[in-house]
Amino acid sequence: GAGVSQSPSNKVTEKGKDVELRCDPISGHTALYWYRQRLGQGLEFLIYFQGNSAPDKSGLPSDRFSAERTGESVSTLTIQRTQQEDSAVYLCASSLGPASVGGELFFGEGSRLTVL
């Protein structure tokens, strides 16, 4: 596609439920990134993929968070047993080259998660 596409754009869920957030990177981009942005804050790194492997998942806040990427394309971020503190905008980005060469990141519009 023309840009990074994320779905859903908005998700409201009840505390304790599981949610899945999807990211479609720009076609041909080999690296994919997930960031979290709380209201009025900067972006927090969660995880990045080079191809289908995740060299750095150091930003995942807890074992309730997981992510996978298949076919060097779509990625899914899963949050299990959601808590109110998980409420945030989850941003996905992709870059053409490997993360090691510092390729420019193109961000999607984000998925806004609200946990009641």
Next chain:
Amino acid sequence: GQQLNQSPQSMFIQEGEDVSMNCTSSSIFNTWLWYKQDPGEGPVLLIALYKAGELTSNGRLTAQFGITRKDSFLNISASIPSDVGIYFCAGRAGGTSYGKLTFGQGTILTVHP
């Protein structure tokens, strides 16, 4: 972990004025980046800096990579209403952290016509 201190947190200026914002870090970065975020959208890259001391311009925007590699500034000259938004600095440490950007807290810019 690495932290970026970005200032000011917000700015209210008149159209035509110049703007300056900066970021400082507790550790060294190999790359400094400046992003702009409009409401409901993801950040968009404005300027990328790859070498200590580098000064780069993009239209009315100018940014510099500090010599100590622990700071950067962004200047916007002759501001216009469409400059409104949130500006973020971001740093990349390199090594095994190449995939990770550390972001500042953002500077909210308001431009009065």
